Amino acid sequence: MFTPHIGKAQLWETSGHLGFYNENMYSPMEIDELAYYIKPMNCPFHIMVYQTKQHSYRDLPCRWAELGTVYRYERSGVLHGLMRVRGFTQDDAHIICTQEQMADEILRVLKFSLHMLRSFGFVNYELYLATRPQEKYVGEIQLWDDAQNALRRALEAEGVSYQVDEGGGAFYGPKIDIKIEDAIGRQWQCSTIQFDFNLPERFDMTYIGSDGAKHRPYMIHRALLGSLERFFGILIEHYAGHFPLWLAPVQAVVINVTTDQLAYAREISEKLNQAGFRVALSDHNEKLGYKIREAQLQKVPYMIVVGKNEVEAGTLAIRQSQGGDLGSFTFEDFVKRLQDENIAGKVVTGHA
CATH class of the missing domain: 3.40.50.800 (Anticodon-binding domain)
Incomplete structure (x- = not known):
């Protein structure tokens, strides 16, 4: 799908970005006496699409993807070529599913992420399980524990080694980060598989279960390559420009x-x-x-x-x-x- 580059302040208030992420957002612009922000993330727009109708458990999982450009303020001192920029495009997707579907969806995304990296020739990468922050987080601890265990089981089922990044999760959920090395050994985060307890609650997302009652869905964010600008910067360095034949722009x-x-x-x-x-x-x-x-x-x-x-x-x-x-x-x-x-x-x- 394709979503707008700007959204009303009310959207970002509902999502919690103005409260939790404001320092990374650009100043608003006023149009017809309404404040608009350029988007730091795509997820609220995908939720707005979900909310256009009442979903049934038979509709789930919903898997929506977008090559979406986002804008995040970074101090000038940390900007670094293609690797760290203020506006970039993500291969962003959101999976909305039931609790029973959660484990299978995570494993599917993990396999897909590793397949993508290996297809481009990357073999030096590290996987991290980022867990609940100590102070700034939303959602019940039991939900966090369930989600972290689901992520851990997916990593173990895939047979990959990983490190635990204690407290490294986002305020809205735990995640798996995959970091790849550039030509001089620096690590860069690319692939992410991220739980979200925040947005389903804030937007009152529901689906009708097999029992006829309303239930809260689970939401998973995923980016396979992450920032495309960063990924291609690393890719160019990785091959020093000598791309394999299938990848070379001119063969x-x-x-x-x-x-x-x-x-x-x-x-x-x-x-x-x-x-x-x-x-x-x-x-x-x-x-x-x-x-x-x-x-x-x-x-x-x-x-x-x-x-x-x-x-x-x-x-x-x-x-x-x-x-x-x-x-x-x-x-x-x-x-x-x-x-x-x-x-x-x-x-x-x-x-x-």
Whole structure:
């Protein structure tokens, strides 16, 4: 779904953000004598969608996702490139479920989070179970204990090691944080699985149970990659720009030696793009060495050089950014190599 970037002050008062999170929110703007705030979080809007009708237990779980941009005030001294910014986009989702569905939903999200990180090639990460703060929290202690136990069981069922971050939970519920390491070993929080006891109460969320009575649903926030800006900053550093083939923005560049081979180079480029690959054509009037160097600086995985011999033989001279000269290929053999490498890269990183 897609939700607005601003909301009335009343919405943020109901959610508790003005009381608990005000120092991280920007000053309000006044429109038609009403105060509006740019959103620090997406969740109140998702709840407003839920509240548009009375839900039954048969409707649950509701799983709603949004690539939502949020705005949070950070002191200028802690801003840090793409890693820590004041406005960022999250792969945000909220799961609204019954108590009986809670454990399965948490395990599903945990598996999904780890699958996403592994698919991008991350194997160095730490998991944390953040528990109830000592003073500033909402909800009954028994609810906190039940939620923390559900998170703990999910971690143990997945067979992953984790650390307990005592008192590190948000005021509205315990959470699982997954922190990944950047190129110099710093940890950054990306994936989060967060319980929320606050918003269902504040917005009086209900569903009709099998007994015909109204019940309070459970709410789980989740972000798989977290801030997309931060994640891609870490990703670029992780690979030092040398992305695996499946992830590279440009997978290959076709380089003609002279203008005599331009038509053949253009044909190869078009055929590879039609085959589903992301291929550029280096057709500007520069020397061969310059073009190869340019492609290497841009860290394009493959360079396809076509000169007089390649045109006559109907072949391709292939160079790899990190592997040097690979020799001569037919078009069909090179396509198979790309296909195999694409598949292998996804399989290897997906099960690291």
